[in-house]
Amino acid sequence: MHADEPHRRGEEDEDGGVYPAFSTLCERHGLRATPQRAAVYRELRGSADHPSAETIFRRVRRRLPNVSFDTVNRTLLTFASVGAAAVVEGFGDSRRFDPDTHNHHRLVCVKCRAIRDVRYPPYDDLPVPPELTRDFEVLGKRVVLQGLCPLCRQGPQRG
């Protein structure tokens, strides 16, 4: 990743912007609304760079200096299991999360592994191969582009 806190989403600068949604989420799934979970939720929602658990952990720690990595990681997995976060497919490095669980597409930088969301309507209604539906149950589809991000495209630095 190119920076410790890139691509921050602009929607909710003040503290409580996401709390109602968080509260609803917990109620709906029988989860306890702990400050740790709230902080993870907030940071995840505010991240557009598909952070790893480690990255979220670092960010959460600025507000909650005593959270443990485990709690952050477990919370992210919990969120994923109730559909409040998505696990992003990667290439063997650490697991990464996406606050956007709607179907969308991605571009992955083959060099620095940055992930960028791609919105492109022509990708949204792709047909499913008919011979596949005989044996498989297709639950989702997505276009994954590979390439070089602007920074990696420029020069050999910033590996």
Next chain:
Amino acid sequence: MHADEPHRRGEEDEDGGVYPAFSTLCERHGLRATPQRAAVYRELRGSADHPSAETIFRRVRRRLPNVSFDTVNRTLLTFASVGAAAVVEGFGDSRRFDPDTHNHHRLVCVKCRAIRDVRYPPYDDLPVPPELTRDFEVLGKRVVLQGLCPLCRQGPQRG
């Protein structure tokens, strides 16, 4: 994965079927043609199930009982670096390889993580979002389907 050695490709049952290709590969990239690399090459070519390094290791070991895991893993990475194998994107579990480096599409079972190649011409000529080409250099594109494979679709067992 559902079995230790599933989806074996049928092309080369006899030993030497892939050796000429292997030999050429090594020559072209200045690699030494060791028996370990040959065995890894053979097993990778013969696998249609996108095996992990560990899986390839187990298979190679049947013919070369003394190979080490490191050698297998390093060889796979070497092959990937010279374009003779592809690293498959996954969801946080171990890295997996594909002998087919041509652009194709995939279906991933969300339950058992089985990966199946998908060939579907309508997927092959997808346009690239124009606004992306300004900043990014797009090198490849692929459709990734998520779903349930036949075995996982049937019942709760075999997780």
Next chain:
DNA sequence: GTGATTGCAAACCTTTTGCACGCCA
């Protein structure tokens, strides 16, 4: 012969698990 490659072992990183304590409902 010489340098690339191997095998072993240890290091490293990420993720998972067990358990006692503390806090939310």
Next chain:
DNA sequence: TGGCGTGCAAAAGGTTTGCAATCAC
């Protein structure tokens, strides 16, 4: 108060690195 959730620590799993011995060229 009861039980879920947290934090700590250790374990587990996968990948990488260093190095001496070996083997392909």
